[in-house]
Amino acid sequence: MATAEKWVDQEFQPSTLSKEEQMKEMEWFIKAAEPFRGMEINVVSETITTHAYESETLAKAFTEITGITINHDLIQEGDVIEKLQTQMQSGRNVYDAYVNDSDLIGTHFRYGQVVPLSDWMTGAGKDVTLPTLDVDDFMGKSFTTAPDGKLYQLPDQQFANLYWFRYDWFQREDLQNQFKEIYGYDLGVPVNWSAYQDIAEFFSEHVKEIDGQRVYGHMDYGKKDPSLGWRFTDAWLSMAGAGDKGIPNGLPVDEWGIRVNDCHPVGSNVTRGGATNGPAAVYALSKYIDWLDKYAPPEASGMTFSEAGPVPAQGNIAQQIFWYTAFTADMAKEGTPVVDEDGNPKWRMAPSPHGPYWEEGMKLGYQDAGSWTLLKSTPEERRKAAWLYAQFTVAKTVSLKKTHVGLTPIRDSDIRHESFTERAPKLGGLVEFYRSPARVQWTPTGTNVPDYPKLAQLWWQNVAEAVTGEKTPQEAMDGLAEQQDRVLMRLERAGVQPTCGPKLNEEMSREHWLNQPGAPKPKLDNEKPQGMTVKYDDLIASWEEGQE
Incomplete structure (x- = not known):
């Protein structure tokens, strides 16, 4: 407790909690960590300022306070996904927890290899779930909730594209x-x-x-x-208006132009009811x-x-x-x-x-929401110890200070704290945006995308051909839509997604779909x-x- 008090006094200020409340959280962490003292846990995230603070400061604090040694690796975003895929495909425990973009929510709930946190927090992980975690305080919880209503990931940092x-x-x-x-x-x-x-x-x-x-x-x-892909998958088509209405993501057609029927992806191409190569996308x-x-x-x-x-x-x-x-x-x-x-x-x-x-x-x-993700292939004891550290990095004791360092707010209570009212004039509208009702209109890739790693890589290759003039925008988007549908078809045939897997629509004429309400939308007479x-x-x- 003396070590915890030192960290609370010297590092974890300001906080939305009183010092007494902070010390109660620290006491809970110390007791919950007792069965795991002496363990060495490995977690990974991409390299941004917020995660550097976790890796250099919060991992050290957690190690000193709980006796669980944390190795928090920082690697490039693409490498995080590669490690995650390796673990999912091999069943070998590469890392004990991942900070992984919520863009993969559609992948995670379909493959059944990620621990649904809603079940974990009330079941096997109940004894290591922080009573003051306050999931409803997280601004991005809708981003990490699947169509089955369960929370699959816990937001750790988020930032918007404005x-x-x-x-x-x-x-x-x-x-x-x-x-x-x-x-x-x-x-x-x-x-x-x-x-x-x-x-x-x-x-x-x-x-x-x-x-x-x-x-x-x-x-x-x-x-x-590859970064050219983010330029488009990060909701460029939705900004133009290509998808359907719906928050956090358009239904039945999302911001990538993928249509779902119930929860099953049925196509990207306009000929299957998608909008990836429709007039708005072009x-x-x-x-x-x-x-x-x-x-x-x-x-x-x-x-x-x-x-x-x-x-x-x-x-x-x-x-x-x-x-x-x-x-x-x-x-x-x-x-x-x-x-x-x-x-x-x-x-x-x-x-x-x-x-x-x-x-x-x-x-x-x-909106990007890097979120803590637990895999079923991680042994339960290691998963529990990693879950303790994950919660430590987002607990109210430390989250406000972390938000001031990285400026990637996750809790509503943090962004409304008086310390951000004071700092707001120096941040050019960040505080005002995150306090505003408008913030709900900025959202990550949604649940219509059944395999983010496989599909996301198609974007930059096709878009680049239009940028260089090798193809017209229509030809480039036609190529993307066809390639996406081929991936959906392979997933459907392989049957690797027993929950809400793809079931492609039969192809029909473009005119048929463009005459239906909603997306795909017919070309406007006046686009300016x-x-x-x-x-x-x-x-x-x-x-x-x-x-x-």
Whole structure:
């Protein structure tokens, strides 16, 4: 208890708990860990700031407090999935627990190799489940709940894909007047893709220079690389409006264009009732290529995700439609061109604009939720010890401090804490977004995707062919839809997913499906309606009043 008190006093502040409540949690961990003292447990996660804090600080704290030695490995996201697949296919215990994106929820509940946490916490793992875990406090619990109503993963960190823009430039009266003169409406946060395109054109082709520096109205990346896949699987089609209504994911057609009947995937191709190669998806890909070519810096098309990420902080980008809040800490560093002399950001983040196929009630973008995942192939004693550490990293004693370090909030109570009210002005809208009712419209890949590792790799290869001009956007999306359906067909024939496995629809004409209600949606006569913007300060005020 003396060791725990030292950590609580020196490291785990602030907290939403009183010190007395923190010490009660620590006492519970010490007692629950007694049967496992002396064990050495191995867990793994991808390399981001939040997980570095866990690996370097929380693992050490847990080891000292409980006597269970934790080795928390940090590796690339693709390698995490590879290790997970190896364990699932071989049954050999590679790691005792994984922080694995909730994008794999559809994979996990279908293959039956992941421990459903709802059953675990009330059954075999009851004696090692923290009484004050408070699952309802986790903002991302709907992302990790399967169609059977069970929780399969526990969120550990999450970040959204939002719109980023130079608030200081948008506030300039000369630029506001020039924009209104050219486009006939106010320069502001774009509500739709038409306005985003107008603003991109405005800065790239009309403004061109600010303070002697060449500026661009858009930033993106386009290199043929696996990270190009994330650019699309992370809900680009849903932002255009390709799927159906439904939160957290469209039903029956989701943001990848996969249709389900009950819980069974029945196809991606429009000919099977999917929307992966429908008009809205082709529009989405076309706009991505068009904007990259016309409005982004020339070098952007040869960049990967990690190379493009730091570019807006260099100070010559006006806006970015596809920007992860995981970059917040880097964008808020004092001394960079996008932070003023008082340490306040010159930029803000806001909701992503939507394409012309989007309708009210649809998801509006992507949210990553790295989540603790337990496999049945891990021996029960090791699983229990690993579950203790997993809960320690998200317990209320430590979660608020962890959120301040990594800026990837998981608990509603943490983001509403007064310490974040104080810090909010330095974070460019992150706090306001996560406190707003709008946050529910940003969600990870949903349960329609039956095998995320197999299907996700198809995206970057097909999209790249359209980026290079080898194929038209329609041809590229046709290829993707056909390849996805072939994977679904193989899964169906192999019968490896006894629960909610694929059952492909017979093919019918495109016209048949495009004439049905919902997705896939027929091509619009006008894919560039009137641009619409909103003042950022009015948007924040509406959130504070509880409006979406």
